[in-house]
Amino acid sequence: MTLHEIANKILPMNKIGITFHVSPDGDAAGSVLSLYQALKKIGKEAYMISKDTISYNLSFLPFSNELNGECVSPKEDSDCVIILDCGNKERISADLEGFKGTIINIDHHLSNDLYGDLNFIDVTASATAEIVYSLINLLNAEMDSDIAKCLYTALVTDTGSFRHSNATPTTHNIASELLKFDINHSDIHSNIFDNKPFEKLKLIGYVLGNTELIYEGKLAVMEITKDTVSRLNIVLDDSSDIISQGLQIRGVEGAVLFREVEDGVKVSLRSKKYLNVNKVASVFGGGGHIRASGITMKNISLNEAKNLVLNQIKEEI
Template identity: 35%
Template sequence: MEFNEFLNNFSTSVKKAHSIYIYPHVSADGDTLGSTLALKKYFDSIDKESVILIEEVFPSTYKFMYDEDSFEFYDQNEHDKADLHISVDTGDINRLGKRKEAFKGETINIDHHKTNTNYAKENYVDYHASSSGEIIYEMLIGLGCTLTKEIAVYLYVAISTDTGGFRYSNTNENCFKIASELIKFNINISDLSKKVFETNSIEKTLLMGKAIEKLRFFFDSRVAVVLFRKEEYLTLNANEEMFDGIIQIPRNIEGVIVAAVIRQSLDDTVKVNLRSNDDQVDVSKIAFDNNGGGHKRAAGYTSNENMDDTLEKLLHDIEKQLK
């Protein structure tokens, strides 16, 4: 759908609605939270009743954006009053978690994920956009919304986090242009960046230290592997989410072509996370051979072997592709 056509439909739907529920996806990130908040503040500015429905603990990284007036925790018995439902940054209906029960009737789906399943009555998916924040910015401008410093902060967080701070390959011309507009509202870039990019919990920091301690190098340090046994991280109070970034440690080492984290989970299954820094190794091939998935540069699988055998087999699989 054309952007302008969508914007007209959107505007009409909003005018008709008496009350709106806005839906970020589960495991909320900066883009879904910043985008839904910006939209909520727009509805406030035109005196349209709305609320953002969430169902999980608010992520600690973004707690500075939490406000009681904007968010409500989903309650099946309570939340059946809206006559318009808008999801943002949510690729498929299951990413709405329990709230998918409420997402019915007049529904709008605004997203930038190529894999979006168009599950709503009205769907606007622009996968050329860096982030949902970029789409919401263009929508608010198109709707004649007067941006405020508050909205600028939300959109900046949305766009900057989804592009990894303007570092990922989805970083585009438009998101730099939008950033140059948002910064005019005197938003504190260094303070925001510190909060969203640089702050780690004590537990995460100690887990990173342990990961470095467990680093092993193979094939002239072209392959770096972190081997994590359960007993090594249990005492660190690490949760599953904290393991997400650990692969960056071996991946970011100079000269490393393949990085791996092999981890014994709480249920004793052995999980393998892989990254390739070079086209010579396609880690998705290794993952597919082990009934896993992914793409050339990032893939993973669950191993049926113990830690040591998993490592040995993995090194063998990598060696076949190393030049």
């Protein structure tokens, strides 16, 4: 199904819920917030569904206060729920059990399970926000500075400030169009990246101090235990800025971060040029992109998770 066909399906609908993946990052939040505003502009009864709240560094985004974790399931008589930037049904930040309306799945992840009644997946897009930008235009919704700010934030976060290999000419063209709406790109960058609590920096320092290089220095291995998080008295809602530090090491091709959680271990994987971390993640039911993927491993110890994942990486690196 084309994006134009998706837009034509949305236009006759009125009551529309929008959601994203659990622990929403900048692309998920920016995409949902921008589409929410656009649908309102064309007269739709749009609302956002989220089990999660927005992280502190994204709270500057317009209407982010409405993502407060209070609306967790579709409202009565909703025509559809649009799910953005979520690769599989288990990671949707909404309770959709019993929902009888249409589920529209819009994403850019290679590992997307095509769980929607209507699916549009563009793996060439650097961020789901690229797709949402096109969708907003197809819906003939008027762009403004608030929508542009949300979309630009999404592009910045998923491309690592446009330095990752997923940033394409299309990405830069869209960014250029968004900047015409008088948004302050410097302030956006500062809010996202220069806005860490002191405890987070202490955690980064601790993790880096205990990072190991293996496989002839090609892989940086990092870990965060529950005890470390408790001792530093920090609420860790995002660890992407921590694992990115591992990729900055000279000679490293990949980085893996093991994070101990209540019911198991969360694993983040990143690479530079040739290591396909999506292939590694898929072995354990995870997924994402070729250069950035994640895994959730239930009922397993930190050491067990490390042994399994590192052995799999060894076969690929």
